[in-house]
Amino acid sequence: MPPPTDAEHFPLGDVVLQHGMTLPDAHLAYKTYGTLNADRSNAIVYPTWFSGWHTDNEWLIGPGMALDPADWFIIVPNMLGNGLSSSPSNQPPPRDRARFPFVTFQDQVACQHRLVTEHFGIETLALVTGWSMGAGQTYQWAVSHPEMVQRAVPFCGSAITADHNKVFLYSLGEAMRADAAFADGWYDPASPPLRGLRAFARIYAGWGFSQAFYWQEEWRRLGFVSLEDFLVGFWEGFWQDGRDPNNLLTMLWCWEHGDVGQTPGFDGDTVAALNSIRCPLLSMPAEKDLYFPPEDEHWSSQHIPHGDVRVIPGVWGHFAGGGQNPDDTAFIDAAIREMLDRPV
Structure with missing residues (x-):
């Protein structure tokens, strides 16, 4: 979208x-x-x-x-x-x-x-x-x-x-930067670092919802038929849906330094x-x-x-x-x- x-x-x-x-x-x-x-x-x-x-x-x-x-x-x-x-x-x-x-x-x-x-x-x-x-x-x-x-x-x-929150944010940033296609932020907007975005999504998936959410397979209420279906359709789909990596890192820095x-x-x-x-x-x-x-x-x-x-x-x-x-x-x-x- x-x-x-x-x-x-x-x-x-x-x-x-x-x-x-x-x-x-x-x-x-x-x-x-x-x-x-x-x-x-x-x-x-x-x-x-x-x-x-x-x-x-x-x-x-x-x-x-x-x-x-x-x-x-x-x-x-x-x-x-x-x-x-x-x-x-x-x-x-x-x-x-x-x-x-x-x-x-x-x-x-x-x-x-x-x-x-x-x-x-x-x-x-x-x-x-x-x-x-x-x-x-x-x-x-x-x-x-x-x-x-x-x-x-x-x-x-x-x-x-909080510091524990920052650990999560650090991992997101490093996942994005680890993709060679990110090119230190100078990637072609028409060819974003998709591997970094997918890693970003997989990390977020473990933090955005609780352990109990996954135990109870609450993702089925969102229309997904398997865990992998949810990880790809909900998480990877969201972060690749018009979200620019440099924009994400700018907001990430703002969040990290909130006080x-x-x-x-x-x-x-x-x-x-x-x-x-x-x-x-x-x-x-x-x-x-x-x-x-x-x-x-x-x-x-x-x-x-x-x-x-x-x-x-x-x-x-x-x-x-x-x-x-x-x-x-x-x-x-x-x-x-x-x-x-x-x-x-």
């Missing part, structure tokens, strides 16, 4: 990134759902996740759901590096492909903040929410702009990337950054998520003045937050509805 073409684009101009490089003539791709009301009080920001596009967030948006466009103005900004916003695959030389600069969660949110305030004139956000790297951006919004965010619901993600403590003003103090969050924040880790386990979110929550944790039950691991399992979707939707009903 090719990347979606229905995004709007907000020009950012030359963006000076946190690590000291300039991204010239940058742009942020986004999609909105619903109508902004007269006093601009019904806005929600729902960032994308690792490799995801705005269309991959639509499973949580719709009539009768908590994120109902009849009630809310939902902004889905595409992350820098995801192929729709400024990315290695669409940036002109000399900052294209392997020379695309490092981007942090702080950079992502700084650009999104400009979209929200400069383009839409929004001063407060009723909610920020997101899955996986979208959860990381949710935490970052709550730390970077506590005066704006009224409620936050990160799910299956974290405020700081709200690196927000300017906190000097690396993650606890102080968490303590600065003013809004009610409900974190929803998945019970058997292998790289964002509930223990990590309980640790973060104790440092957030109005923090709470609600564990998504079941065996779907990280993909409890991916919109694949109706039970998990209903659980997440109900929690978001409860938060939106909460007075501020």
